[in-house]
Amino acid sequence: MKLNTVANPSSQxxxxxxxxxxxxxxxxxxxxxQDEDKAKYISLELRVRADGPKSSTQTYKKFVKKFxxxxxxxxxxxxxxxxxxxxxxxxxxxxxxxxTVCSMLMGDSLSAFETALEDQVGQEDGDGNQALSxxxxxxxxxxxxxxxxxxxxxxxxxxxxxxxMKKPFGLSTRKMAAAITRINNSLPLFPxxxxxxxxxxxxxxxxxxxxxxxxxxxxxxxxxxxxxxxSKAKLIEKCEAIERSQEETRAxxxxxxxxxxxxxxxxxxxxxxxxxxVHGKNxxxxxxxxxxxxxxxxxGSSDQKKPKSxxxxxxxxxxxxxxxxxxxxxxxxxxxxxIAKEKAKLSKKSKKRSAEEVDSxxxxxxxxxxxxxxxxxxxxxxKFFEQTDEEKAFLKKIQKDSSDEGSSEDN
Numbered sequence: 403m404k405l406n407t408v409a410n411p412s413s414q415x416x417x418x419x420x421x422x423x424x425x426x427x428x429x430x431x432x433x434x435x436q437d438e439d440k441a442k443y444i445s446l447e448l449r450v451r452a453d454g455p456k457s458s459t460q461t462y463k464k465f466v467k468k469f470x471x472x473x474x475x476x477x478x479x480x481x482x483x484x485x486x487x488x489x490x491x492x493x494x495x496x497x498x499x500x501x502t503v504c505s506m507l508m509g510d511s512l513s514a515f516e517t518a519l520e521d522q523v524g525q526e527d528g529d530g531n532q533a534l535s536x537x538x539x540x541x542x543x544x545x546x547x548x549x550x551x552x553x554x555x556x557x558x559x560x561x562x563x564x565x566x567m568k569k570p571f572g573l574s575t576r577k578m579a580a581a582i583t584r585i586n587n588s589l590p591l592f593p594x595x596x597x598x599x600x601x602x603x604x605x606x607x608x609x610x611x612x613x614x615x616x617x618x619x620x621x622x623x624x625x626x627x628x629x630x631x632x633s634k635a636k637l638i639e640k641c642e643a644i645e646r647s648q649e650e651t652r653a654x655x656x657x658x659x660x661x662x663x664x665x666x667x668x669x670x671x672x673x674x675x676x677x678x679x680v681h682g683k684n685x686x687x688x689x690x691x692x693x694x695x696x697x698x699x700x701x702g703s704s705d706q707k708k709p710k711s712x713x714x715x716x717x718x719x720x721x722x723x724x725x726x727x728x729x730x731x732x733x734x735x736x737x738x739x740x741i742a743k744e745k746a747k748l749s750k751k752s753k754k755r756s757a758e759e760v761d762s763x764x765x766x767x768x769x770x771x772x773x774x775x776x777x778x779x780x781x782x783x784x785k786f787f788e789q790t791d792e793e794k795a796f797l798k799k800i801q802k803d804s805s806d807e808g809s810s811e812d813n
Contacts, residue, residue, distance in 0.1 A: 422562040425474050425555045426588060428570070428581045442468045444505060448490040470509035477550045478591050480506060481543070496534030503539065511546060518545035548593045556592040556599060559585070563601070569613045575641035579610055579634060607634050618644055727797075736801060 443465050450460040464487070469480045484503065493499055500519060507515055519542040523534065552558070563585065569578045586606060589599045601609065611619070611629040621644060622629065629637045676688045680695060689695065724733045 422558060422566045424562040424567075425552060425559045425592075426478075426585050427475075428567070428573070428578070428585070430475055442508075444468065446487060448487060450490075452490045452492060466506055468506055468508045470507070470511050472511075472550070474551050474555065477547065478588050481547075481591055484543075494536070496536050496539050499536065499539045500534055500542075503543065507546075511550075514546050514549055515542050518542040544593070547591070551593050556589065556595050559589065559592065560599075560601075563609055567609065567613050569615070574645060575610075575614070575638050578613065579638055582606060582609055582613075603634070604630065607637060610634065610637060614641065732801070740800075 446464050446466065447461045448464050450462060464483070466480075466483045466487075467476075469476060484499075484506070487493065487502055488499060493502065503515060504512060519534075519538065522538045522541050563582070567582075569575070573581075583606065586601050589595055589601075590597050592599065607629055618641065622640065627640060629640075676684050676686065678684060678687060678692050679689045680692055681687075687693075721730070721733055721737070724736075
């Protein structure tokens with residue numbers, strides 16, 4: 403026979419949470435009855451009124467699932483069903499009670515009950531039948547209970563309720579209180595337990611309080627409320643007020659998220675995808691609409707096609723700067739000679755020259771002037787840099803060329 407025992411209570415530690423694993427959890431699993439499992443159920447007729455006559459026609463049907471090596475919670479359900487059947491039909495005979503138990507058990511559990519029942523019988527009546535009593539049947543049931551439950555089950559369950567029990571997020575405080583009461587009423591059904599094994603009403607309030615979130619208990623401290631000094635109903639009332647406040651806050655957050663999700667811009671971004679040579683896959687533009695590429699192409703075309711404009715201010719500054727090293731008259735003569743030379747070249751070219759070519763020639767002169775200006779050092783705190791030998795030779799060469807051209811033109 404397979405025994406559901408645990409050698410050491412330390413094996414009941416929940417490795418995932420680091421806390422004790424309860425024998426009876428807060429929430430029970432609801433299993434649906436399948437068609438192929440109907441053979442595992444029995445149907446019993448129970449009287450509506452337990453104190454009514456046995457011939458009373460007011461009855462109701464109760465379906466009970468047969469037990470075979472189940473969980474402690476399933477065994478507790480069987481024990482409660484037995485208590486209801488015995489009470490409603492007023493079954494007091496030990497033999498009748500034993501027969502009811504045998505009809506609800508199967509497999510190894512049935513074998514364990516029958517073996518324990520035989521061990522408990524101490525005498526026989528005159529007809530050779532075993533004389534069974536309620537106490538004998540109860541002791542046989544306790545033997546099965548010891549097999550179903552793990553080792554030191556009562557101690558582990560109470561330790562978990564005191565140290566590791568926490569209210570789940572989706573479970574209301576009222577349902578949490580009902581779950582604690584259900585487990586507390588099941589404690590006397592544990593192996594070796596009695597009615598004294600249950601928590602007192604004051605202790606149940608403490609269990610409920612310390613299962614609540616820390617933020618809720620901080621709220622109690624701010625309000626000067628001590629749950630242990632009041633009733634359980636008052637504690638549930640306080641917790642439900644906090645739950646309503648949290649529901650309103652969550653509803654507002656959900657409303658904001660829904661508004662953002664239905665925003666036309668957000669909806670459009672998530673529904674389309676584009677590809678750009680520069681930015682790759684994105685949700686905003688294709689290659690033809692890329693601002694970076696359009697900006698580069700526009701800057702490149704403007705730099706190539708658009709000529710640099712002539713600046714009168716820069717030209718005057720250049721003359722004044724050159725005049726620092728020599729007389730202003732000489733500088734003007736130098737520029738006039740250069741201009742005269744360029745005009746002579748233009749006069750030799752075709753008169754059918756377009757206006758755009760004339761403008762480009764003038765722009766070249768402006769560029770040359772600007773380059774000369776950039777080659778000359780700027781002021782530094784009211785003083786000028788001294789001209790190098792190379793700069794002096796360059797100026798002399800320009801003056802010489804201009805004087806030679808002037809003399810050739812006079813001839």
